[in-house]
Amino acid sequence: MKKKLAKHAVIIDLHERGFTSDFQFAKQGLWWIQEKIYVNEPYVSVLETYRFVRQGKAIMRTSFIMGIQILNHYERGILIYHVVSKI
Numbered sequence: 001m002k003k004k005l006a007k008h009a010v011i012i013d014l015h016e017r018g019f020t021s022d023f024q025f026a027k028q029g030l031w032w033i034q035e036k037i038y039v040n041e042p043y044v045s046v047l048e049t050y051r052f053v054r055q056g057k058a059i060m061r062t063s064f065i066m067g068i069q070i071l072n073h074y075e076r077g078i079l080i081y082h083v084v085s086k087i
Contacts, residue, residue: 010050010065014078019067021077030079032070045069047076060085 028038048067066079
């Protein structure tokens with residue numbers, strides 16, 4: 001049976017295991033916040049993915065927390081992505 005984790009617990013666990021950089025989606029690929037550079041898709045590997053769903057009466061909020069690795073820099077970090085959809 002899988003253990004249900006909270007978002008903050010997943011982020012803390014990833015940080016403790018060496019996923020120390022932060023990334024966000026951008027038009028050019030991923031924006032590496034600490035280094036202030038763009039990373040192209042071929043250099044990104046998703047190692048772990050966690051999904052959290054919160055459903056209301058009219059909308060559903062889905063959050064993804066991903067542990068990623070930047071292959072040409074040997075750096076690991078966290079990418080968080082949110083999706084809101086109407087039901």
